[in-house]
Amino acid sequence: xxxxxxxxxxxxxxxxxxxxxxxxxxxxxxxxxxxxxxxxxxxxxxxxxxxxxxxxxxxxxxxxxxxxxxxxxxxxxxxxxxxxxxxxxxxxxxxxxxxxxxxxxxxxxxxxxxxxxxxxxxxxxxxxxxxxxxxxxxxxxxxxxxxxxxxxxxxxxxxxxxxxxxxxxxxxxxxxxxxxxxxxxxxxxxxxxxxxxxxxxxxxxxxxxxxxxxxxxxxxxxxxxxxxxxxxxxxxxxxxxxxxxxxxxxxxxxxxxxxxxxxxxxxxxxxxxxxxxxxxxxxxxxxxxxxxxxxxxxxxxxxxxxxxxxxxxxxxxxxxxxxxxxxxxxxxxxxxxxxxxxxxxxxxxxxxxxxxxxxxxxxxxxxxxxxxxxxxxxxxxxxxxxxxxxxxxxxxxxxxxxxxxxxxxxxxxxxxxxxxxxxxxxxxxxxxxxxxxxxxxxxxxxxxxxxxxxxxxxxxxxxxxxxxxxxxxxxxxxxxxxxxxxxxxxxxxxxxxxxxxxxxxxxxxxxxxxxxxxxxxxxxxxxxxxxxxxxxxxxxxxxxxxxxxxxxxxxxxxxxxxxxxxxxxxxxxxxxxxxxxxxxxxxxxxxxxxxxxxxxxxxxxxxxxxxxxxxxxxxxxxxxxxxxxxxxxxxxxxxxxxxxxxxxxxxxxxxxxxxxxxxxxxxxxxxxxxxxxxxxxxxxxxxxxxxxxxxxxxx
Amino acid sequence: xxxxxxxxxxxxxxxxxxxxxxxxxxxxxxxxxxxxxxxxxxxxxxxxxxxxxxxxxxxxxxxxxxxxxxxxxxxxxxxxxxxxxxxxxxxxxxxxxxxxxxxxxxxxxxxxxxxxxxxxxxxxxxxxxxxxxxxxxxxxxxxxxxxxxxxxxxxxxxxxxxxxxxxxxxxxxxxxxxxxxxxxxxxxxxxxxxxxxxxxxxxxxxxxxxxxxxxxxxxxxxxxxxxxxxxxxxxxxxxxxxxxxxxxxxxxxxxxxxxxxxxxxxxxxxxxxxxxxxx
Numbered sequence: 001x002x003x004x005x006x007x008x009x010x011x012x013x014x015x016x017x018x019x020x021x022x023x024x025x026x027x028x029x030x031x032x033x034x035x036x037x038x039x040x041x042x043x044x045x046x047x048x049x050x051x052x053x054x055x056x057x058x059x060x061x062x063x064x065x066x067x068x069x070x071x072x073x074x075x076x077x078x079x080x081x082x083x084x085x086x087x088x089x090x091x092x093x094x095x096x097x098x099x100x101x102x103x104x105x106x107x108x109x110x111x112x113x114x115x116x117x118x119x120x121x122x123x124x125x126x127x128x129x130x131x132x133x134x135x136x137x138x139x140x141x142x143x144x145x146x147x148x149x150x151x152x153x154x155x156x157x158x159x160x161x162x163x164x165x166x167x168x169x170x171x172x173x174x175x176x177x178x179x180x181x182x183x184x185x186x187x188x189x190x191x192x193x194x195x196x197x198x199x200x201x202x203x204x205x206x207x208x209x210x211x212x213x214x215x216x217x218x219x220x221x222x223x224x225x226x227x228x229x230x231x232x233x234x235x236x237x238x239x240x241x242x243x244x245x246x247x248x249x250x251x252x253x254x255x256x257x258x259x260x261x262x263x264x265x266x267x268x269x270x271x272x273x274x275x276x277x278x279x280x281x282x283x284x285x286x287x288x289x290x291x292x293x294x295x296x297x298x299x300x301x302x303x304x305x306x307x308x309x310x311x312x313x314x315x316x317x318x319x320x321x322x323x324x325x326x327x328x329x330x331x332x333x334x335x336x337x338x339x340x341x342x343x344x345x346x347x348x349x350x351x352x353x354x355x356x357x358x359x360x361x362x363x364x365x366x367x368x369x370x371x372x373x374x375x376x377x378x379x380x381x382x383x384x385x386x387x388x389x390x391x392x393x394x395x396x397x398x399x400x401x402x403x404x405x406x407x408x409x410x411x412x413x414x415x416x417x418x419x420x421x422x423x424x425x426x427x428x429x430x431x432x433x434x435x436x437x438x439x440x441x442x443x444x445x446x447x448x449x450x451x452x453x454x455x456x457x458x459x460x461x462x463x464x465x466x467x468x469x470x471x472x473x474x475x476x477x478x479x480x481x482x483x484x485x486x487x488x489x490x491x492x493x494x495x496x497x498x499x500x501x502x503x504x505x506x507x508x509x510x511x512x513x514x515x516x517x518x519x520x521x522x523x524x525x526x527x528x529x530x531x532x533x534x535x536x537x538x539x540x541x542x543x544x545x546x547x548x549x550x551x552x553x554x555x556x557x558x559x560x561x562x563x564x565x566x567x568x569x570x571x572x573x574x575x576x577x578x579x580x581x582x583x584x585x586x587x588x589x590x591x592x593x594x595x596x597x598x599x600x601x602x603x604x605x606x607x608x609x610x611x612x613x614x615x616x617x618x619x620x621x622x623x624x625x626x627x628x629x630x631x632x633x634x635x636x637x638x639x640x641x642x643x644x645x646x647x648x649x650x651x652x653x654x655x656x657x658x659x660x661x662x663x664x665x666x667x668x669x670x671x672x673x674x675x676x677x678x679x680x681x682x683x684x685x686x687x688x689x690x691x692x693x694x695x696x697x698x699x
Numbered sequence: 700x701x702x703x704x705x706x707x708x709x710x711x712x713x714x715x716x717x718x719x720x721x722x723x724x725x726x727x728x729x730x731x732x733x734x735x736x737x738x739x740x741x742x743x744x745x746x747x748x749x750x751x752x753x754x755x756x757x758x759x760x761x762x763x764x765x766x767x768x769x770x771x772x773x774x775x776x777x778x779x780x781x782x783x784x785x786x787x788x789x790x791x792x793x794x795x796x797x798x799x800x801x802x803x804x805x806x807x808x809x810x811x812x813x814x815x816x817x818x819x820x821x822x823x824x825x826x827x828x829x830x831x832x833x834x835x836x837x838x839x840x841x842x843x844x845x846x847x848x849x850x851x852x853x854x855x856x857x858x859x860x861x862x863x864x865x866x867x868x869x870x871x872x873x874x875x876x877x878x879x880x881x882x883x884x885x886x887x888x889x890x891x892x893x894x895x896x897x898x899x900x901x902x903x904x905x906x907x908x909x910x911x912x913x914x915x916x917x918x919x920x921x922x923x924x925x926x927x928x929x930x931x932x933x934x935x936x937x938x939x940x941x942x943x944x945x946x947x948x949x950x951x952x953x954x955x956x957x958x959x960x961x962x963x964x965x966x967x968x969x970x971x972x973x974x975x976x977x978x
Contacts, residue, residue: 625881
């Protein structure tokens, strides 16, 4: 363990433990108007009429006609309106806000507003592709023509809800100079700012966005707050008063983005030595009613088509389909969890049908340093998977359990997944779209404030970034401060997404800190700035989907042991063993928190968290019915970080946040398959599904 | 004023109910959720509701004659640790909700809420418990098997208060409680089972099997139970197929957002089989 990995007390610990931390619902704003959203009750149709009862003094409605600029929320496109105007496309789509000082009155008026629709047939089938990508490598047709064996399977994955601590919330208020300030629970203050600029049609100085304390986000607060931010800004502009829009949990679950359901068909071509030499992948994602980030999610899924393996001949294509359902969006892993689930299952099933141990079969295909990536880039850095696998097998006692459980019909099983995560934005996103900037501000007493747009949303980035800056400066960590981002004070260092904060933003901060150290004069106010410059070796052709999709890759191996109750098919986790290569762990306890939280969320995605839509309406709308794990459901975890410093990362750090989720679902599914002796192709593998498999499934 | 509706004594509570007060709010853990509104607004509970959780005289556990008598306002957390709590009820309470809810939730609330998925109610059903219903007009005792008439519906009249639960005290019961929830804590049962059996001289002298979340009310079949009285455990095991078939006829679960009918029925019968094999 390097010095930087030795843990310090989290920056946010005291405020959170004492209850002082101010989340968005804790903000007391004088004279605030409480906003309630009136939403579509149908999946598709035209709005014919909106009947609003006479409004008491001081109560307002805010709808599309109040939008001064463009009625579209900029995410990548502006395809989603701030308020529905002539048509609605999903149940829960916002039509207007009711705002007033008295919640009782606002609630009553929101309930009595009648929207008349002309209903149209809703589309739930995946037929309307709004994003399509494809790429090829080698000669997959030839590989399939000459194959000794071909194996094809289709895998399905369901929705997953982020289940952050506090629901979405945004508060806005007018400043004396006409500026509107927004404070909210969010990951990406500049996403919110840029979306609102277009909606208000104002100049850069017209909007200020500040992140409130945020209790988890997991991608759910990446693009969604751009919508609530735009709505609140329009309401503040119209009323001239502070406006607070706080979602209830059920409302939040019903209308906010979640993980894309997927259907993935994989065909593998094997040569005479029983090696997978060719792969064809067809990927479908349900984007919901608006495309949002779905195209980018799709591209990350497609790039991961080979899993952690090198397969020379590839043909990969995918579509994100528009349906009349709640829009899906960013969620930790961003398309990779779906793809890795499918590939890992495919490899496991192939191994079983060929008489291999699944781990032994996977080992035959592992990507190695200097191999070509799926998109013809290169894995430049050392890949430690073989020794990581050895370590996980040994700690989990895999070989003995694998034999013993199979023999005595114990309804116990153990499974292993191998995976990676591409760190940072896909392709040239950092250089062409984000162009991150950071600034350090030193006062006369030598205190240094870190000005970045990165949001600490519970993952601990304020602690990690402080450690990096203090470490480079050679000064105590408690002289470095990382406030919640404020767009009036911090430059745009990009969104807090894509496992980029430590590696990219932390890397820029390390360089800025080196500059500041060089120029350091005691007793003088000083500052230092840095901006992102793409390393020369990264080359990515967006059109051709060719080249280095990521500057670096983090790697992981996870083993899960389960016991299945033979009466109820209920799954109990007996143990979770993982090994992760994140370059360098900047703070070991923080990293463990990320790892154990991530793997738990990933495992739950595989066997527990079930969300279905019927006729456009979610069936599980609260945490009674949408089952996320409690502490009683989590098995013991045993987690190791291996050192493999990345030359371009601060102290050698690579991405961490998303990696740890990715191996959970395939590992737990493989373990359940081992326990019940049936093949699983659909997650979540709920007890109801397992019963069905036991009664009718395939060995 | 709400304060007027928080009686300190049973007599005051009955008087309020006699004067048209109600509904009764006990621990509130179901009602507060069902009637919740937008955050910051109080739940939609009528002004004339009567809040009985403060009535000290209704919070007790005692042995009387052949019964354990439990005051209706005794919190589940107290029952979890009380030496007189029947083992089957204790097992059910251990799997009910989480510690926070158990600190305020009561058996009375659990029974009057009349959910077929309720955990403590399932154990009490299996133990042939009864409830004491009091009003200004008088007192009556109703068997739990008759009390619930549907989801959220019971024989309780608007002026009546459920004041006590009477459980036949018998340490000779051999019992099993299994709750199958979506997760291992803070869950609502997808299907649940409570079994109780008494053996004397190598034969069954009593047998009870109660099923949760497989119909509109908790299910017990006295007709099927009567068939096994007097048999030896080996005889009962031999008739498992017939017994399962008999229960399969009366277990009629539904599909909903938590599970499906086929799963519920299959698992309910698996749990029954498991219990019978354990006798």
